[in-house]
Amino acid sequence: MTARAAAVRMLDAVLDEGLLLSQAEGGLVGLAPGDRARAQRLAMQVLRHLEQADRVLKPFLRKPPVLTVLNILRLGTVELALGEAAHGVVNEAVSLVRNDRHNGALSGLVNAVLRKVAALEAPFAKLPPQRLPYWLRKPLVDAWGREAVSAMEAVQARPAPVDLTLKPGWTGDLPGAALPTGSWRLPAGVQISALPGYDDGAWWVQDAAAALAVPLLQVQPGARVLDLCAAPGGKTLQLAAAGAQVTALDISGPRLARLAENLARTGLQAEVIAADALHWQPEAPFDAILLDAPCSATGTIRRHPDLPFVKDGSELADLLPLQAALLDRALGWLKPGGRLVYCTCSLLPEEGEAQLEAALARHPGLAVQRVQPEGVAPEWITPAGALRLRPDYWAAQGGMDGFFMVCLTR
């Protein structure tokens, strides 16, 4: 199987079976590591430009062919629009259809259509970036307006850069540049495992927005800190590297295994607990708690372009009460005067700003501590004193994940 065939298989899984790309990785079995990475990259490129590909293809199709053939056409169209050489793209698309038991007869159609697409000059140049689905776009337009949402969509059309969090004090010779908040942004196409510091765990991959929750908590060395909903552990590593005595709790065994690997690679320490936070009880209260609550993950669409095609917002009915319940329990585990950071990698105000407002109403004496970590622009701070991070911030440098985060004291 080729990388392109695997990419089409993954697209079929997302668009037909409603699977996330991470759930469709079975389609990559048997591929060499380089081809696996290429197949994933191709599938993600198509998902970022699916709407544009369909608009380009429409005049050349009397009616859409079966989904798998349409996905072959979409893949070819996106590759051509992004500058891939026509010869290889068209030939392989044709052979993919020819080798398909059910649809071989459509190889002539695929050949003719992709040759027409190849003859177009910059077919995506005049098309707007792909729009978010209505269930997600509407509340974002209501919260921040059309212009901001279009800016987010433009950033989401491009692959996300890779950011690193460096251990405090580590200075190595990495390609790329430091961001104002202290994260390190790598240039595109770098092989991460070949970088200095990889083998000794001097840094870890973590989006620049995600890296801001721990600075917001302002932990002191030696403080007892609970990382609630901790896996796979980017924030656990930051807390441990800051000298805190960390308890990392998560409900998911497989995700905690990744957390344990991350601790081992970086040589950092934390007590790891597999438990449901809705039932677990600590033996003693904590100086600080980080609650990175389960959420819609709509702030991570740059890196998960499959999400808008698979999710429909219906999971919010379970997520919103879960977030509130986790927050209420965690607040009960804080020492008097302790701090709690609540955060979600969601763009939706329901999972951020509205959760904060409701928590303040439920807990008299609870207050927002206004914190502006280094490099944070004043306009990222909400009137209530929280941080609202959006994908279109630092757009020219590739953006950042969408996040809501707030520091609370009681």
Ligand SMILES: C[S@@+](CC[C@H](N)C(=O)[O-])C[C@H]1O[C@@H](n2cnc3c(N)ncnc32)[C@H](O)[C@@H]1O
């Ligand atoms: C946003 S992710 C956490 C990411 C993590 N903090 C990091 O920085 O790598 C949310 C986590 O919440 C965990 N989770 C969901 N429900 C939970 C529960 N009831 N108790 C404990 N953990 C839970 C999930 O397994 C998932 O790992």
